Amino acid sequence: MGKRSREKRERRLREEIQPGREKEEGISPILVGIIRWATYLILFAPLIISGQYFFPFVGPKSIFFMGLVEIIFFTWLFLIVFNPKYRPRFNILSIALILFLVVLILSTVFGADISRSFWSKYERMTGLLMWVHLFAFFLVISSVFKKQDWIKIFSVSIFAAILMSLISLFIKANPGAAGMLAASRGGATIGNSSFMGTYLLFNIFLALYLILKSAGGLRIYSGISLAIISIALFLSDARAAIFSLLGGLVLLFLLWLIFCKKGSLKFAGIFLLLIFIIGVFGLMYFSLQSGSFVYQKFVQMASKSRIVVWEMAWKGFLDHPWLGWGPENFELVFTKYFHPSLFLSEYGGEIWFDRAHNIVFDTLVASGIFGMIFYLGIFATTFYFLLKKFLQQKIDFLILGPFSVILISYFVQNLTVFDMVNSYLMFFLVLGFIGSIALTKEVSNQPAASPPKGTPHSLNPWIAVIILIFFCFSFFKFVIQPIKADAYTIDAIRSPDPKERVSLYKKTLNTSPVGKYQIREMFADTAINFIQSEAAKNVLIDDLKLELDFVSEELEKSIQESPLDFRAYLKLGKVYNIYGLIDPSKIPQAETVLEKALELSPANQQTYWELAQTRVYQGKFNEALSLAEKAVTLEPRVGQSHLIVIQVAKIMGDYELAQKKVEEAIKIDPSWEPELKTILGG
Secondary structure (H helix, E strand, O other), X not given: OHHHHHHXXXXXXXXXHOOOOOOOOOOHHHHHHHHHHHHHHHOOHHHOOOOOOOOOOOHHHHHHHHHHHHHHHHHHHHHHHHOHHHOOOOOHHHHHHHHHHHHHHHHHHHOOOHHHHHHOOOOOOOOHHHHHHHHHHHXXXXXXXXXXHHHHHHHHHHHHHHHHHHHHHHHHHOOOOOOOOOOOEXXXXXOEHHHHHHHHHHHHHHHHHHHHHOOHHHHHHHHXXXXXXXXXXXXXXXXXXXXXXXXXXHHHHHHHHHHHOOOHHHHXXXXXXXXXXXXXXXXXXXXXXXXXXXXXXXXXXXXXXXXXXXXXXXXXXXXXXXXXOOOOOHHXXXXXXXXXXXXXXXXXXXXXXXXXXXXXXXXXXXXHHHHHHHHHHHHHHHHHHHHHHHHOOOOXXXXXXXXXXXXXXXXXXXXXXXXXXXXXXXXXXXXXXXXXXXXXXXXXXXXXXXXXXXXXOOOOHHHXXXXXXXXXXXXXHHHHHHHHHHHHHHXXXXXXOHHHHHHHHHHHHHHOOOOHHXXXXXXXXXXXXXXXXXXXXXXXXXXXXXXXXXXXXXXXXXXXXXXXXXXXXXXXXXXXXXXXXXXXXXXXXXXXXXXXXHHHOOOOHHHHHHHHHHHHHHOOHHHHHHHHHHHHHHOOOOHHHHHHHHHHHHHHOOHHHHHHHHHHHHHHOHHHHHHXXXXXXX
């Protein structure tokens, strides 16, 4: 009986994953081969890393992904012109993706900053440009690959995840042996344990799917892979992914009871699923109640900053509820509604957020209600399609269960994390697989009279030329230029000579607009740090002015291009304050931009600190003291504000006032006493 069952299972497996592929002639097999092998390479994108680039964990792998997507997309354009059978057959999933992409385009056009929304920055690379590439990736893989292809693709993805897991485990065992990787936040080549956790989460479920769906050597390979990847995940700090995995496995078991069992077991599954859902929503509710144990545990694991940032995001959403602020514009919301307590250690001490760390709030801020509806629509249509095909007996539970749970687990863990290219890659890989199921069924159900639609024919030379021209333009503009600018950025920062730096600054900003706002700020920091260093004493004043003139002009451009960019105002104010040490005529300009920064982010202590410095340079000591004291009132537990008050009092020559301020500060936090008394005595 066991042998017969095994043979029956293996026969069904062969029929399911190895349907007969029509023999093709001409150029089609070559084009399909290019798409297939480029897709395999795409799956290794999470392993790409290079210290020769700005944000080495993000920029190189994102551009690597987009470059290969362009190759497979334009190859696919050749393919669908030559062989119509590879053209997409649109279904509810592809329509849902198109609608969400349309909303993102509208949010970008009508949002706060089109450039930021479209290009993003090297630290994230998740703007509209990335979403266009992700959709192109979905179109190609869902249109070209059949079931036997997906088994290979999942196997390759799992292999890449094994390499990631082994790297992570090696670093865990040898913390000082991996250089830059060891210095990352526990995420191996991804650079962050939370992002790595999301990536491994997908591959764990893919490995589980192959175990259940395969036999023989592939099952053994999948089982070993599952063990290695799971160990790496559970030894990481990716708590959201770990909890989502455990919850997902429970959910998968309950769905199995409901859809694969009958009688009392089926009813038990339904009952337990209801309890499970109530429990999940209960945890979510109590995690937001400040007096609850769940809230305290959540704060202990994720810091209070998450709750505060979510409150900011909600306020930002209410400002632009329909289409949001546009993708990648969350930091504009963050600075507008800045909470002064974020400087405290209990809030994590992180004072710059460009994400809400919650997929719901991030989507609402980026694309408003319409974006949220259509984003959820992607999941809803996927579940509807899978369930429909299951009830029609066109797929079995081994597809319905794992792939539904993958998406649910991914969404749940994204309630405290956000997406990067690694998770987007896996998300769209799964969507592509599900979309290919729809396409396969539609093709197989076509009437016999329609084969000519899929008959290969010759390719019009003019069409080929047009496709090649668009490919060359796109690849140069969106891949070559950004990767060159990325490399120039790090070269500029590392250069020891101001003249050479300015030359590289220009080359960087003229090459590609990706991340231009952040790059300008980074160049400003480089200039400020250099002027404050000992090396600056050996440099001509004119050379220092040359660099300061350039970075200040570029920051002025940022302000003109993005008037709500608080960071640009603050950074420019710092540049003008430093410049004022060389050329006092720059101090009034510092005053102007910092006062505007104060309007944009009135609760941010940094502006008060910097403007107090400006007032000191102007000799307006009472105003400087008033600004520093205002920073103290915003959040008395922030030591830096007290320190500036004391320093201003000393500069004024009022040592009695300085002593009084020291005593007031020590009452708030006695641990400050040694440092403050040292400053007072100095």
